[in-house]
Each structure stands twice: as C-alpha cells, then as structure tokens.
Amino acid sequence: MSEELTDPTKGYLSTRILTVQLKRYDPEKDREPHWQEFKVEARPIDRVLDVLMKVKWDQDDTIGLRKSCGQGICGSDAMRINGQNNLACKMLVQNLKSDKITVEPILGLPVIKDLIVDMKPFFDHYKSIMPFLVNTDPAPTTERLQTPAQRERFDEGTKCILCACCTTACPPFWGNREYVGPAAIVNAHRFIFDSRDQAASERLEILNDAEGVWRCRTVFNCTSACPRGIKVTQLISEVKRALITGVLDMPQEAEVLA
Amino acid sequence: MSTPTYHRFETIIVGSGGAGLMAALHSSKEVGTAVVSKLYPMRSHTGAAAGGIAAALSNIEEDSWENHAYDTIKGGDYVVDQTPVEILCREAVECIYDLEHMGLPFDRTPDGRISQRRFGGHTRPVPGNPSKREPVMRSCHAADRTGHMILQTLYQQCIKQGVTFFDEYHMLDLIMVEGECRGIVAIEIATGRLHVFHAKSVLLATGGFGRMFKVSSNAFALTGDGPAIAYRHGIPVEDMEFYQFHPTGIYRLGVLLTEGCRGDGGIMFNGKGERFMETYAPNMKELASRDVCSRSIYQEVRAGRGVSGKDFVYLDIRPSTINKYKSSPIHRDGLEVDDHFIESRLSESLELSRTYLGIDPLKEPMPIQPTAHYAMGGTPTDFDTRVFRNAAGEVVPGLYAAGETACVSVHGANRLGTNSLVDLVVFGRRAGKAMAQYAKSHDFKEIPKDAAVPTKKMIEGALAKPRTEPWVRIRDELQTVMMDDCGVYRTAEGLANARQSVASLKKRYELTGIQDKGTIFNTGLLEYLELGCLIDLAAATVASAESRKESRGAHSREDFPDRDDVKHFNHTFATKDGDFDVKIDTRAVDVIYIEKDGQQVPKYPLEVRKY
Known part of the structure; x- marks a missing residue:
C-alpha cells in the first residue's frame, strides 16, 4: 500500500483545552436552571460524550446525562450542542468550530435533571x-x-x-x-x-x-x-x-x- | 430513604434487550409480566448488532440445521453443550419466520424471500465433495442494522400486546429465600426510590460485561449486573475464561465494524500490504472464526508487521480491492462490486468509519484492532433457561437467565458471528414459555418484610463513605489489567498479576465513596455500583482462566498452547468463596451419541479446529 493514507494515531496525539458551558438544573437544589462553565482537556478524536464524561468523572460527579452505546445507535444521549440537536456520541472535538461549546437539554420535554429530560x-x-x-x-x-x-x-x-x-x-x-x-x-x-x-x-x-x-x-x-x-x-x-x-x-x- | 414500593407480577424480566423482550412477549401471553430495565426500551445493546442472524433457511444456498450445529460446535472448540445447540439451530428457522411475521424488515432476494449472506465460520459440505467444507450464505440480514431491527420489532410487538414496562429501574438485588428466587429489588432512577418486585419467576437478561476491558465494543451499560448479583448469592458463573475479542474494532475506540464487511469480501492487510490471513487460515482466510482472526492480528503486530509498526492493521472494503481478489460471493455470478453495492450492504460501517475515523472506506482502508466483544460465559442454565446452582446441574427454582447474560452453553469457547442474535430469540422465547409455565403451576411464596434492607444499606454505605479516591481510577486500572493480562493472550504470570490487582482494586473500591449524594438520577451512584459488579466478575474471569491450563477457542494460554481434551474437555464453574476467593468446579460437556455399526459414537466427533 503505497498511497497516502490517513494516520489514525494523529487524533490521539494532541490535546486542546475546551470550555464547556453546561446548563445545570437539579430540582433538589436549584429553583431555576443556570449555566456552569468547565475547562477540560480534549483530544481531536474525542466525542463530545467523552468530553462530558471527562468533566463528570474528573470534576463533578453530580452532572446528570444519559448514555449507553456511545456509537450513535441507542439514542440515549440526544442533547442540544451549540444550539443544534445531536447525539453527543456522534460529534467529534475535531469537528467543533471553536474551543467553546454549549450543551443543554433538548427542548420541549420536561427537564428532570441537567441534560436528562422526561421521555x-x-x-x-x-x-x-x-x-x-x-x-x-x-x-x-x-x-x-x-x-x-x-x-x-x-x-x-x-x-x-x-x-x-x-x-x-x-x-x-x-x-x-x-x-x-x-x-x-x-x-x-x-x-x-x-x-x-x-x-x-x-x-x-x-x-x-x-x-x-x-x-x-x-x-x-x-x-x-x-x-x-x-x-x-x-x-x-x-x-x-x-x-x-x-x-x-x-x-x-x-x-x-x- | 422511605419504605420501598411493593409490586407483584407472576414473572419479572430484568433487561429489555432481545432476550428480555422476546421472553416478555411469550410470558405476557399467559401470565402477568413486567419488564424492569435500567435503560429505556430500544437503548439496549442488541441494537448495535449489525451483521445478521443465522438460520439454515436455504433461501440462496442449500443448507441444513445440522450444518449450522456442526459449525457452532466446531466454532466453540467443542466445549459446547450439544443438545442446546441442536435446539438453537432447529428453532432458529422458525424464530426467523416468527420475526418476519412480526414485521421485521429483512432484506429480500429477487424472488421476495429473506436474503442471506456469508459469515465467519458458517459452512456446508462442498456439494459433490462432502469431506471438504465451503462458506455458506446463512446469515439473514436487514441492511447492517439487523440487531436494531430485531430490537425495534420486538418492542413494537410488546406495545401491541400491552406489556408492562418499568423503564429506568435498575435492579440491585435478587430476593432469595430458602434457595429460591422470589423477586428483585430495584431503584427507580428518576426518584431514587426503592421498589420490591415480588414474583414467581425472574429472568436475568441484563446482557454482557465487556466493560471490564479497556478496548471494548460494548455499551457503557454492559456491566454484568445480572450474573454479578446472582454470583453474590452463591450462584456460579460458567466458562468465564472464554471471552471473545472481535478482530475488527475501530482503532482504539473499539466500536465494531461488522463481520459483514468480510462476508461481503473485505480483506485484511498488514503493514507490508500482505493479506496475512492466507497464512493463518488458508482455506477460510478472513472468514475464519473470530478468535482465529484476532490472534492473527496480534501475531502480525507482535512481529512488527502492524501498519507503520504500530498496533493496528487494515480492513479494506474498497470495491477495487474486493474485485481484485474476487473475494465477494457475487463474483461467482460473474458480477463486480461497486460503491453502491457496498453502500447498500454496509451503510452502518461506512457511517461509523466516516464519523469516528474521518475515513471514507470507499476510498481508504480502515485501521482496526481486536476489541473485547462478547462473553461466552455467564450464569449457567439448562436449555429451558433455568439457572443452575452448582456444577451438578441442580436448578434454582424461580430463576432464569437468557442472552449474553447466560451460559447455556451454545457458544462454548468461541461464538460464531450471527449466533448471538439467534441465541437471544431462541432462548428468550424458551425463557418466556418456561417462566409462564412455572408461574402457572406455582403459588406466590412469602418474601421477608425487610427484603430491600440489604440494598438500602448498600446505597447508604456508598453515600456515607468518604471519597478516598475517584472510583473512575479504580475502573480504569481494572480495565487496563484485564486487557493486558487477561485479554487475547494469557500466561500464568500475567493471570497471577491480574488476580492480585483485582483483589487490591476490590479493597480500594470498598473504601471509597462517591461525590453525588442526591436522589434524583444519581448516575454517579449507579456507575459506582456497576463497577462493583465488574470487579466481582473480573475476579471470577481471572480465576477461571488460571484454572484452564490449555488453549481453546478464545482462551489462549501462551504457556499451554495446545488444546487438552484429556484434562479440559469440560466447563468451568466459578463460585464466590468469601470476599476475594473463587472456587472452581468443572462440569462435563453434553455430548450426543449416535449408533454407528452397532456402536455408540459421538455425533460430532472432536476434530482439530482449522479454517
């Protein structure tokens, strides 16, 4: 194979700092939803889901979101990312236009906690x-x-x-x-x-x-x-x-x- | 925490994947049934199964259920129980027609029948030369979304039939009284409230536990809750050493590229551009069974023949490559593969590669490496899915298991592609019928008033403990040690290291608590409890792997490279023994004998497993 091929290791080599604006709401604590900002180191190949899980696992375990397959087939992690609905596991960091992302629950369904809505x-x-x-x-x-x-x-x-x-x-x-x-x-x-x-x-x-x-x-x-x-x-x-x-x-x- | 809410159903089904929903459909026709699942319906990992579901329909090529049984037994490297395999392969055919009648959108042949394709390890005797075998088209498919379509169709039928669902209820305990199962305890995730489900029969259909490995195709949710909770009640797990690594996982991410890629002619190349499977499996090449392909990739990488010397190889499904090697079945009809053909047959894999690798498989080969995929082992059952309490085969009244959770055992040491979906529908159906039958002939028996107290204490303990370290670190270390020392290749030394590491991780796990103290959707708490399940099952896996001093199917011991049919032609039963220890027993393989020339001989004689 002599042709120029994509190097899959590249996406793992560099990192950048992302600013995640997350819409928070915990009915046990909050009267109103509010925004919270997190800084997180992410690789180009990371999914937005990975970024959110990294924030949850390393910084704030109280963040509520659903996830399961992580590959776009189970439909658990629908959310509004930079104003557009998508599955968090189907968006990669390398495809984000800026280092700032806003994440909020999908609209029109009652919010139970943070990114989790009543389905x-x-x-x-x-x-x-x-x-x-x-x-x-x-x-x-x-x-x-x-x-x-x-x-x-x-x-x-x-x-x-x-x-x-x-x-x-x-x-x-x-x-x-x-x-x-x-x-x-x-x-x-x-x-x-x-x-x-x-x-x-x-x-x-x-x-x-x-x-x-x-x-x-x-x-x-x-x-x-x-x-x-x-x-x-x-x-x-x-x-x-x-x-x-x-x-x-x-x-x-x-x-x-x- | 308030008093738990009490429910009573004749049968309770835990898990809403393929096996659970199939059981629910059959059980609810006869008795009061409820499905309890930690995920919303349609979120289960059955939905990720791409390639197909095997059944000898003979729609395109002449085939028979006996061929399917032969392949399944050989594929499992013979530690496969033959009576359940024959049931599996016979009932597969009627289950496929059942699914079609339920509305499953199978792809079609030009004459309107269910379309079938080739898949690894599925063969038939060569017509006219029966001593040789050739690949056969046995996998029924619905694009490369077959699992998704099965899940969809079964859920639709459950809606039609009005099955009761408790969505996002997470099982945390079994109610065991006098050696019988009489219900479960679950937490309602949205409120944190505990619920007691009193039942006559309970089905564990919670899926696999691939999340104990670092690189895995499994969903986050696949943490073995069913087998682990049963294990804590003294119920064994069977054949845990047999864990399948699928050869074509997306580089580092582990998400699966379906075996259908190879069934439709995809070829694997090493860094030197060599089609290395010609060396390892001269006859079946890329269509050798999964364990063989995964080991071949490891060998290539070890020999420095990975791409750029790195730890991956290529899977090439470009039409130009497939046409060059004439590796697609359609070449036999004098046809050529083109972009449209690949798009229509493998759209999901194309999409996965484009999304996660940024690679268009029509233009470039895809970087792949083996990924932890499927547990052949699990909670032991008979062919009516009744759970065994010991290696002697005594059953636990009221407790059933089906799907990846269970070990029937029809997959033995290595499962063939497309046999997991068959397992789900065949044994899911048998479970539903057997549970309903049991429920009809038995009365509800009393459960203790304090049935939920141990669960309550476990939760309160987790919430009260200080967070000595992030539990995520413990999980990461578990996944790394299992991948490195209990993965594709194993040695006595590595396994001993894994055993000690898992034991020390368990101690650390028990010391640390969690950050989130809330009651509403406390996913931190649930992930922490799931990790506890993984640790217990990892301990059983390592102990089982240590006890099997041979190489068979997916279990490869570098220090014991050969299969040993004298010492190890049997199943492994691992039972919890105190906090950290595991007791190992063995159980004989179920072998069918037939009469030949006045003598009793095995129907499926042991052979050297070559592809």
Missing part, C-alpha cells in the same frame, strides 16, 4: 400511531414475500432510533406539545408503506387529526437534526400526499410477487 410524552406520541405491523391474514409457514423494491419503499423510517432529536427541534412541537411530532410520523410512514401491513388507513386517520401531520410547517429542522440522516421532512410530505390524494405511492403491481 414519556415522546414515547406516548410514538405509541399513538400504532407502531407495529398489523396483518390479520393467517401467517404462512415460511416468510411473507416482499420484493426488494417493496422492502426499499419503507427503509428510511426503519433507521429511526427514537432519540427525539427531530421532534425536539421542531418549532410547531415547541408551540404545541400535543402535536405527535416528526418521529411519530416517521414511524407511521414505516408501516403505512410496508406492503405487508393492513392498517395504513387507520394510521392515516390518526395523522389526519388536529394534532397530526398538518401541524407540520415544513421547517426542515427535523431533517437537519436527525443523527441518522433520515429524510424526515420528505417522509412527512409523503404521508400528507397520501392523505390528500387517497393513494399510497407504492411499487407497481408488476413488480409485486404473487
């Missing part, structure tokens, strides 16, 4: 759109058939990890917490456009409600906030279109297996 209202919205396959036909002895095109049709929504980055970046949701929000619509889309599912009309009915899909003002915040790169706004538009036209844009009959 129940978010999951309640998710549960409201029947997020499960409905098919009342007797199951065959092997798999139900589905063409690659039919499978591809709903792929985008299956990437969702329910981290709430999209919903809590959505201005209509901030204004009205009864709105089901982008994440719930993405998950409805995942089933509405699954050729094996039989409850599309019921889900569309739910989303046609006053607190449903029409609350979306096409702000696109959800799409830019999604750490999984899901085209959230597009999926929402497809649901709107299905409601307006009464037709589901699904792969053609000719492609469908007998």
Whole structure:
C-alpha cells in the first residue's frame, strides 16, 4: 500500500483545552436552571460524550446525562450542542468550530435533571400511531414475500432510533406539545408503506387529526437534526400526499410477487 | 430513604434487550409480566448488532440445521453443550419466520424471500465433495442494522400486546429465600426510590460485561449486573475464561465494524500490504472464526508487521480491492462490486468509519484492532433457561437467565458471528414459555418484610463513605489489567498479576465513596455500583482462566498452547468463596451419541479446529 493514507494515531496525539458551558438544573437544589462553565482537556478524536464524561468523572460527579452505546445507535444521549440537536456520541472535538461549546437539554420535554429530560410524552406520541405491523391474514409457514423494491419503499423510517432529536427541534412541537411530532410520523410512514401491513388507513386517520401531520410547517429542522440522516421532512410530505390524494405511492403491481 | 414500593407480577424480566423482550412477549401471553430495565426500551445493546442472524433457511444456498450445529460446535472448540445447540439451530428457522411475521424488515432476494449472506465460520459440505467444507450464505440480514431491527420489532410487538414496562429501574438485588428466587429489588432512577418486585419467576437478561476491558465494543451499560448479583448469592458463573475479542474494532475506540464487511469480501492487510490471513487460515482466510482472526492480528503486530509498526492493521472494503481478489460471493455470478453495492450492504460501517475515523472506506482502508466483544460465559442454565446452582446441574427454582447474560452453553469457547442474535430469540422465547409455565403451576411464596434492607444499606454505605479516591481510577486500572493480562493472550504470570490487582482494586473500591449524594438520577451512584459488579466478575474471569491450563477457542494460554481434551474437555464453574476467593468446579460437556455399526459414537466427533 503505497498511497497516502490517513494516520489514525494523529487524533490521539494532541490535546486542546475546551470550555464547556453546561446548563445545570437539579430540582433538589436549584429553583431555576443556570449555566456552569468547565475547562477540560480534549483530544481531536474525542466525542463530545467523552468530553462530558471527562468533566463528570474528573470534576463533578453530580452532572446528570444519559448514555449507553456511545456509537450513535441507542439514542440515549440526544442533547442540544451549540444550539443544534445531536447525539453527543456522534460529534467529534475535531469537528467543533471553536474551543467553546454549549450543551443543554433538548427542548420541549420536561427537564428532570441537567441534560436528562422526561421521555414519556415522546414515547406516548410514538405509541399513538400504532407502531407495529398489523396483518390479520393467517401467517404462512415460511416468510411473507416482499420484493426488494417493496422492502426499499419503507427503509428510511426503519433507521429511526427514537432519540427525539427531530421532534425536539421542531418549532410547531415547541408551540404545541400535543402535536405527535416528526418521529411519530416517521414511524407511521414505516408501516403505512410496508406492503405487508393492513392498517395504513387507520394510521392515516390518526395523522389526519388536529394534532397530526398538518401541524407540520415544513421547517426542515427535523431533517437537519436527525443523527441518522433520515429524510424526515420528505417522509412527512409523503404521508400528507397520501392523505390528500387517497393513494399510497407504492411499487407497481408488476413488480409485486404473487 | 422511605419504605420501598411493593409490586407483584407472576414473572419479572430484568433487561429489555432481545432476550428480555422476546421472553416478555411469550410470558405476557399467559401470565402477568413486567419488564424492569435500567435503560429505556430500544437503548439496549442488541441494537448495535449489525451483521445478521443465522438460520439454515436455504433461501440462496442449500443448507441444513445440522450444518449450522456442526459449525457452532466446531466454532466453540467443542466445549459446547450439544443438545442446546441442536435446539438453537432447529428453532432458529422458525424464530426467523416468527420475526418476519412480526414485521421485521429483512432484506429480500429477487424472488421476495429473506436474503442471506456469508459469515465467519458458517459452512456446508462442498456439494459433490462432502469431506471438504465451503462458506455458506446463512446469515439473514436487514441492511447492517439487523440487531436494531430485531430490537425495534420486538418492542413494537410488546406495545401491541400491552406489556408492562418499568423503564429506568435498575435492579440491585435478587430476593432469595430458602434457595429460591422470589423477586428483585430495584431503584427507580428518576426518584431514587426503592421498589420490591415480588414474583414467581425472574429472568436475568441484563446482557454482557465487556466493560471490564479497556478496548471494548460494548455499551457503557454492559456491566454484568445480572450474573454479578446472582454470583453474590452463591450462584456460579460458567466458562468465564472464554471471552471473545472481535478482530475488527475501530482503532482504539473499539466500536465494531461488522463481520459483514468480510462476508461481503473485505480483506485484511498488514503493514507490508500482505493479506496475512492466507497464512493463518488458508482455506477460510478472513472468514475464519473470530478468535482465529484476532490472534492473527496480534501475531502480525507482535512481529512488527502492524501498519507503520504500530498496533493496528487494515480492513479494506474498497470495491477495487474486493474485485481484485474476487473475494465477494457475487463474483461467482460473474458480477463486480461497486460503491453502491457496498453502500447498500454496509451503510452502518461506512457511517461509523466516516464519523469516528474521518475515513471514507470507499476510498481508504480502515485501521482496526481486536476489541473485547462478547462473553461466552455467564450464569449457567439448562436449555429451558433455568439457572443452575452448582456444577451438578441442580436448578434454582424461580430463576432464569437468557442472552449474553447466560451460559447455556451454545457458544462454548468461541461464538460464531450471527449466533448471538439467534441465541437471544431462541432462548428468550424458551425463557418466556418456561417462566409462564412455572408461574402457572406455582403459588406466590412469602418474601421477608425487610427484603430491600440489604440494598438500602448498600446505597447508604456508598453515600456515607468518604471519597478516598475517584472510583473512575479504580475502573480504569481494572480495565487496563484485564486487557493486558487477561485479554487475547494469557500466561500464568500475567493471570497471577491480574488476580492480585483485582483483589487490591476490590479493597480500594470498598473504601471509597462517591461525590453525588442526591436522589434524583444519581448516575454517579449507579456507575459506582456497576463497577462493583465488574470487579466481582473480573475476579471470577481471572480465576477461571488460571484454572484452564490449555488453549481453546478464545482462551489462549501462551504457556499451554495446545488444546487438552484429556484434562479440559469440560466447563468451568466459578463460585464466590468469601470476599476475594473463587472456587472452581468443572462440569462435563453434553455430548450426543449416535449408533454407528452397532456402536455408540459421538455425533460430532472432536476434530482439530482449522479454517
């Protein structure tokens, strides 16, 4: 291998001092949320999660945040970093524009402590759109058939990890917490456009409600906030279109297996 | 701390990963069931499993569950219980169809069936030449997000069925009375309140404990709470010396690049640009089993053939490389691999490399090194997931374990890729059914009024102790010594050092307390208690590794480089003995005999394990 290759050790060699502005709130001590500043030494390759854990482990063990997989698949550590929703484990120090970062809880859900919010209202919205396959036909002895095109049709929504980055970046949701929000619509889309599912009309009915899909003002915040790169706004538009036209844009009959 | 809140369910499931949710689905159909988990649903590490789930569906290539069983037993270097393996491989097929019917979005073949691909160690006899074996397409996949899709689908079905969840409740104790399990004690993380869950049957499905090692693919949450708490109650842990290091972890970070990369033709190169697996596994090359690949990387690095002499090698999935070596299965159909093919099959790995290494795998090879990945060992169970109290196989009434937490043992000394997800669904399902059955035929038995007192005292102790040193330092030292002295390669000297270090770390751990004295989301307290679990399991791991004076599967003793089927064809049971000591017993491997020419012979005869 003679070509110029990236040296992975480089990101570990240097460090810089970051200033972390953290929004703190402990209901046992504080009447109001307040900002606290920490200085911490970080390597270019560190995740923002590593930076926060370093502050917690070395300086102040009382900081509250959730974490688990550390690799962007479990959805535990959604937070607002420099004003943008993201997973703390998916942002690297080397990609930060300055040596100062602000970290605060995602907006629109009740704060329990520091960066930890109450996820129940978010999951309640998710549960409201029947997020499960409905098919009342007797199951065959092997798999139900589905063409690659039919499978591809709903792929985008299956990437969702329910981290709430999209919903809590959505201005209509901030204004009205009864709105089901982008994440719930993405998950409805995942089933509405699954050729094996039989409850599309019921889900569309739910989303046609006053607190449903029409609350979306096409702000696109959800799409830019999604750490999984899901085209959230597009999926929402497809649901709107299905409601307006009464037709589901699904792969053609000719492609469908007998 | 106020009086604990009391709950009563016929079955309690601890953990909401694949095994826990599968058990919950089956148990809740018949009896009152609740899932208690320290994480929100969908946050469990099943979600990180990428590559696939093995089942001999024969959708693309002719295959059989017997082939799968043969591979699993050989892959585990024969210290595998054969009856449960046959159950695993047979029931895998119906479990896959179950998952598909639940809505799991498997990738499809052109004719609409579940798509399958190759994975390390999965083979079949070569058609027309059955004495030789070749890789077979057995891994059913949903992009490279198979685990995520399983977790998603099972959680969706739990919502549909109205399963009761106690989200973010962290189990801290088992309620054991007269040798039976009658419930658990958990802390509600959001309030700090203690809860007593009275039950007829309890399932431990808390996942693995890879966080005892420095470089690990495991989530922060994987601290072995289930096996450790059972261990403190005198319940053994089995085969702890068998810990799998996955060959393709992202350099230093340890996050996994799926084995699917190699299944789809990815090639590993050393610093000299040599495809070194040709030396170590001439037949299977990169698709040899994981322990073999991990040791090969270590050998290359030791010989100074790491990249730039450093401690990593390359995994190359560039289409140009794959096409040059004709290493993808699609070359057999006269096709070539292109960027789009790699993007669609391995999007998660591409994303991980781009995010964490800043490397685009379509343009550059990825720097990798082995990472602590999977515990073959754990709480011992029978094939109905009932927990053993001793090496003689007596069960603990009311206590069950499944998934990575458990040692059935179907993985033996080394697990094959894609067999963990099968294990979760097959034994999760068996657990749910067995627990419901037990609950229906037994009455609730009394639990003491003070069932939560030991937990309360443990918490009050941790909060009252002065912070003599940061507990994080103890954790870091534990992870370092386990990685260095109880990792891919082991020696008597290194293990003795690890044993002494773990014992002294335990003493230091017991002396120091924590900074956060609050009750709401005291994650400092919980991480501190999790560290206690890791220390106990590390002690059992080291003692088990010291007792096995041979090399087998993932357990490589440099001072005993060969497999010893005379002395060590058995399982290791480690039981807590006082504060620091570990008692080691052995248990015979379950071997199936068949009749051949009027004689009883082993169905799966011992072979030298070569790939």
